[in-house]
């Protein structure tokens with residue numbers, strides 16, 4: 001198999017220049033194996049760090065020549081490198097091929113000309129985009145979008161490595177034709193053939209690639225504000241349409257579950273024995289998208305508790321959500337998440353986190369996930385009376401989430417000003433026929449949570465667990481919540 005791929009590769013690499021280049025890149029440590037978090041938050045067993053070539057001018061020249069040779073068209077008026085690694089490559093191509101270059105900044109400068117694109121250009125000039133690696137294609141897309149806004153003609157892009165994770169198709173859908181010098185499969189075959197990696201490493205990377213092809217581009221159009229108005233407002237959009245606004249695998253999965261099962265109900269399973277928890281999860285499972293636990297209130301927790309919960313989550317298609325409310329420094333929460341009696345990271349898809357300690361709390365949790373697909377929900381506002389979660393605190397939690405979209409799925413909150421469709425609003429303190437519990441909890445109805453406060457998911461505990469018929473109660477909350485959501489999005493165009 002590997003031999004065949006290398007032979008096929010030989011057809012497009014008659015002089016063996018690509019193979020030679022890959023081997024040289026491997027020699028200087030560009031191809032790394034281990035556990036890496038990609039821009040989208042995806043955990044990858046392989047990382048291609050082409051930034052290293054700035055220290056190897058000859059190799060930089062070879063990479064640039066191979067990329068220029070692979071370009072999809074001819075007669076470009078301009079080349080533009082995607083920041084950062086695309087920039088030095090574009091510079092070499094520009095000087096060697098005598099094609100003027102543009103620089104597209106990552107952020108606008110706060111001083112001077114405040115331009116996002118540096119260099120001289122005129123409308124309708126044909127520009128080739130240059131990037132090192134493509135995963136979903138979002139970096140190329142963002143740069144193309146900026147240049148197209150300036151009326152430049154940008155349809156072509158060239159990358160060195162295509163990780164084969166959906167980027168080519170995503171860009172094609174945006175009318176961008178992208179070609180690569182080498183694909184991940186081809187590169188792994190070359191490294192295997194030359195004894196740089198063993199069969200196990202080769203197979204694990206290919207296995208990863210084949211199971212992670214489904215990326216999407218989160219367009220700025222979908223998540224940005226124009227004149228202070230959210231272009232795609234969370235509260236008006238269907239769960240289906242919000243799937244493509246995020247690359248977080250669990251946010252996407254949760255939207256899919258909600259849309260397919262037609263439920264935005266999360267049951268807070270605040271019971272005190274494993275038997276009660278498992279029995280409740282099995283009974284309400286068909287009606288929920290999430291099961292929220294306080295695992296430390298169980299009197300008889302064991303591995304059996306987790307095995308049974310995970311089986312039920314698979315059987316009924318819901319996610320597990322441990323309401324741990326982590327709130328310490330990064331190093332401590334990493335231990336609390338992965339160790340102790342509960343080993344939460346091993347079984348809970350989502351956990352709650354306080355923003356109070358600053359974003360080290362998020363980094364600490366991420367450091368413990370070790371390749372698993374996990375996410376967190378920031379507690380930005382509490383339902384209890386006298387909660388100290390001020391508006392400023394809520395605002396700061398929003399900023400924190402925006403900086404960590406690879407891990408943060410949304411907020412536990414009573415309301416949200418943010419219309420950002422990527423984040424899910426989870427609202428507890430929901431109960432029919434009661435306004436409080438005498439211990440500070442404050443309740444609103446499912447309709448009020450969804451229509452007045454903008455909740456996406458309602459969290460209901462005692463309204464279901466203490467009902468005479470918990471299944472009937474779960475059905476009632478589910479229907480009321482999903483009807484309210486449908487009413488909310490009725491007039492939406494998304």
Ligand SMILES: O=c1ccn([C@@H]2O[C@H](COP(=O)(O)O)[C@@H](O)[C@H]2O)c(=O)[nH]1
Nearest residue numbers: 268381382383428429430441460461462
């Ligand atoms: O602000 C918050 C955050 C979390 N909770 C949790 O939700 C449930 C609510 O239970 P009810 O029985 O429906 O009151 C519970 O697990 C809390 O720990 C919250 O209530 N408020």
